[in-house]
Amino acid sequence: MSRVVFTLALAASGLLAQAPTPGPLVRLYPVALDANGQPVTDLTADDFKIVDQTKPQTILAFHKPRNEPAAPHEVLEFSNRTSGVTPHATVILFDMINLLDADRLANWKALDKALPQLESGESVYFYVLNLEGALLPIHAISPPAAGDKTWPQGVATGFDKVMKASSHIRQAQIGAEEQVKRTFKALEDLANKLAAFPGRRDILWVANGLTTVPDPMLPHCNGDWVECSLYVPHLGVTLAKDRVAVDPYALVGNISPDVNYNMDQMALLTGGHFYSRQDVRAVVNQVTQGAVGGYSIFYDPGPDNWNNKWHRVHVTCERKGVKLQLRERYYALPDSRPAVERMKAVLMEAFQNPTDLAEIGVRTKISPLPDGKPGVHLDIRIDPSDLLLREQGGKYSGALYCLVSDRSATAPLGEPSVLDLKPELTAEQYKMVMKNGLPFMQDHPTSDTAREVRVIILDQNTNAVGSVTFSVK
Structure with missing residues (x-):
């Protein structure tokens, strides 16, 4: 020493x-669920097979989810894990920009009614993204707020005040690119705030659509919006660095097949899950289950891997009946350091x-x-x-x-x-x-x-x- x-x-x-x-290592955080949607916590590294751009990968490090009782502390003993369970933080983002005018009021009232029914507000936070692109905290992300279990009971007053004030703002005629910038910046800002917390981190993104803009530097791109649109690489790299998953949530309103596909791909880009017209309490509980069944896997794809391109990752579980939820691609940004x-x-x-x-x-x-x-x-x-x-x-x-x-x-x-x-x-x-x-x-x-x-x-x-x-x- x-x-x-x-x-x-x-x-x-x-x-x-x-x-x-x-x-540079690729880090994956797969959530393993059984046929009933319950966490599977006893898998081993041998149960996972990883292919990155058609190349089989060797797992360098593998960590199971923590689901055991925390060991009792002795006098004058301190720990960074007060619980034996993997911690989890969730922020609910009510996105006015990406809610159609016809759906905005219905989603507002539905969320107003549903949030007080949450079993607990512990480690759950709440923001509104208004039409000007400002993030307005209803229950802000901070360590002192993490332990507040009862804040949803009185959320309607603050939420209604913000929504009424924001609804009076006349949305400027902004272009699609500016709409994308405001949306992605809000997601990245929340991810940066969540990065200070241990464990799994999710943004439950209440929206009925996602605007994308083709990247003019890629005129011959033949991929989907993830591979061909502006600002998506920056979003993907930021969320991966902060270990934050985005869970799109269409609470109320009709979703077209194209929008449904885009929301699914946002979830697959970040390791989240797309929820549509499900009860808020059930959705928050399901998001929280991600920490219970969440694994950590590191692998080294080699120095030639980092080529400024999107990489698709295919991860399978050898155990029958187990479904994995994880990000299925990443942007291989070189790190010159x-x-x-x-x-x-x-x-x-x-x-x-x-x-x-x-x-x-x-x-x-x-x-x-x-x-x-x-x-x-x-x-x-x-x-x-x-x-x-x-x-x-x-x-x-x-x-x-x-x-x-x-x-x-x-x-x-x-x-x-x-x-x-x-x-x-x-x-x-x-x-x-x-x-x-x-x-x-x-x-x-x-x-x-x-x-x-x-x-x-x-x-x-x-x-x-x-x-x-x-x-x-």
Whole structure:
């Protein structure tokens, strides 16, 4: 284990240059459902077969959905996973731009009536996209709002106020391209907000249509609107980066076959599902089920894969009767940054993020340092099922970074320390670690102004990351 100073620029310590530096990975988050629409949670990597542009792929890392009771916390022990179930966040977007005038009032009143019937508003948020392209929060995305279970009960007052004010606005005669820009920007803005939350993230998009505009730079394109339209690559890359699925929802109104196809393709582009004229409560429950049956799969398609083109991905499940819901194509945008720079960017995001990330489970128990020294002793346990531990010759090895950072109540303080961890486990140790977590301990001196400490774990093989923040004063 080596210890170095980590500057905010993450400059030339040389430590990151020694990392495995993986190439860009394709990450898929399939939801597995049985014939009755119930989550299937016991699949293995061998049950999945992946073909990317006719090329069979080898799964590099595979993570099952978490559906076990959370382990009880000891005194002064903290975790980035307060529940044993994969978390989930959903934002409902009422899109006035993409609702026909004749349908807008009916959808408004239907949603007004249905939202108070939700079983819980926990981790559910609500926005209106008005005719001017502004996102208006009814129940805004924020960590404090996540635990509010009862907000749907009083939503009608705020929703009606926004809708009445927005309905008085006369929609300017905007072209189709401007309509596309406003729609995609709203979806991307919501995705960027959801990215701060752990687990699965969905936008339930209430709309009765989708306008598209052919890309003039592709005059001979013979694909569908995803491959041939303006701004779709940017939308696809943004939603994939933020791990957000869009679930189109035609609540009230008639949908033509062409619109039905477009909405289906939006869902398949992002890993969502198209819902049509179904009860709001049932739809929200079904969207939430995606977290229960959601898997994570990483594969490395190779450096020649990233060619600025759309790629189709075909994923099948070997188990009969299992249906998979996932994105079926992605835009292979090249990333010109060196692999080390990509890793630095992930570390910086976790370092500066206002909330903890939970792609890797992290538990930390703290105790005082001896002789009254300022600081804490850290007893850290990492969930090994979230790591890529390679087996060779009967031994299991991995490569991790651990950052330990002092923080004020709102932001990082000073420079964190970086620990380079290279666990090597025997078969017996591997069994024990899988049961109890991958352990390591570290003394961390704190500054006088530090009120919190954040521990960040990054898997050097996959760039997956997790963090846990706790008070020290």
